Amino acid sequence: MSAEIGALVELINQTGGIPIKVTQTTNYWQFAVTIILSSFAAIFLFGNLLKEQIINSYGKIKLTIFKKKNRIKNILVIKHTISSWFDQSMIDRNTLKKIQSALIKFDGKPFDLILWTPGGEVFSAVYISRMLRKYPGKIRCFIPIYSMSGGTLLALSTDEIYMNDVSCLGAVDPQLGNLFKFGSARSWKEIVKMKGKKAEDQSISFKFIGEQYTKSIRNLVKEFLENKVDKKKNLSKLANLLTSGEIEHGYNLTKEVLINYGLKVKDINKKMNKELLKLIKHLPEGVTSVSYTHLRAH
Numbered sequence: 001m002s003a004e005i006g007a008l009v010e011l012i013n014q015t016g017g018i019p020i021k022v023t024q025t026t027n028y029w030q031f032a033v034t035i036i037l038s039s040f041a042a043i044f045l046f047g048n049l050l051k052e053q054i055i056n057s058y059g060k061i062k063l064t065i066f067k068k069k070n071r072i073k074n075i076l077v078i079k080h081t082i083s084s085w086f087d088q089s090m091i092d093r094n095t096l097k098k099i100q101s102a103l104i105k106f107d108g109k110p111f112d113l114i115l116w117t118p119g120g121e122v123f124s125a126v127y128i129s130r131m132l133r134k135y136p137g138k139i140r141c142f143i144p145i146y147s148m149s150g151g152t153l154l155a156l157s158t159d160e161i162y163m164n165d166v167s168c169l170g171a172v173d174p175q176l177g178n179l180f181k182f183g184s185a186r187s188w189k190e191i192v193k194m195k196g197k198k199a200e201d202q203s204i205s206f207k208f209i210g211e212q213y214t215k216s217i218r219n220l221v222k223e224f225l226e227n228k229v230d231k232k233k234n235l236s237k238l239a240n241l242l243t244s245g246e247i248e249h250g251y252n253l254t255k256e257v258l259i260n261y262g263l264k265v266k267d268i269n270k271k272m273n274k275e276l277l278k279l280i281k282h283l284p285e286g287v288t289s290v291s292y293t294h295l296r297a298h
Helices: 003-015 028-069 093-106 122-134 150-156 183-200 200-227 232-243 257-261 272-284 290-297
Strands: 075-078 111-116 139-143 160-163 175-177 180-185 285-292
Touching: 003 122, 028 232, 075 093, 075 272, 093 285, 111 150, 111 272, 122 200, 139 150, 139 272, 150 200, 175 200, 180 183, 183 200, 257 285
Parallel strands: 075 111, 111 139, 139 160
Antiparallel strands: 075 285, 175 180
16 A cells, blocks of 8 residues: 555544534525425415315305295205316216215204206116105205206105206216227127127127116116106106117207106296205305204304
8 A cells, every 4th residue: 555545544543533614505595486386386385275166165055045034944955067077077976975965964854855957877876866766854856957868866766856847867878988988888889799709708798788778777777767757657757768879868848848758847936946946056066965963053
């Protein structure tokens, strides 16, 4: 080992290491920009949360005013109007959970159900329909705009249905598929029929599942229609119309069409219809309810 290296090793041993001088500088402009951007992000997030709370509170107030004005004890509103690739409001497990809570709160007392929904998950829609069907109190259903697909199941599971001249229900035939292939149960049946032995496994699977769903939903619809049609022969005709896929899934089944098939539908008078449209416009997405016991506590 050379004398120079030996001297360096001895210096390190004596000083405990190599002395390093560190100079810290602060970029105040960068620091200020970071603080400003962070503040804007916090304000944006807080603002969205606050906006949602304000909308919910305002909706509750409007619902309470409507309830008192029309002397209704309990109201349940299902509103789904947002529909896009990344955000869609519909009947799902969250809807099911909220409706369960509302029904417990209503405690078997009669209530009015207001629907504005395109439908949603088959499981959730069927489950909620059965809950409404088994509910001990009377349920009146009001449809000021539309209640399609699974929303139609919900309407049919109530005791009375009220519609105006332009509101509508829709078909409840099952819709199956994935992101790249999607269609009605009837369309998958036709596809497999046309392709024959060339039909791929997925199409055959959709056909099979679609037939199962169609059968179970048709039986459910027939059960719901038992006390809602004028003549028994109309029951099978209407159940077939709703579940067979003969009409497109988005076809508007207006009050006039439904009455022609024997369904008992009552009119929403003009004054009530105007108030319903004003009310539902200001309500938040999802499920909103007001109960008699809740108001009495105030």
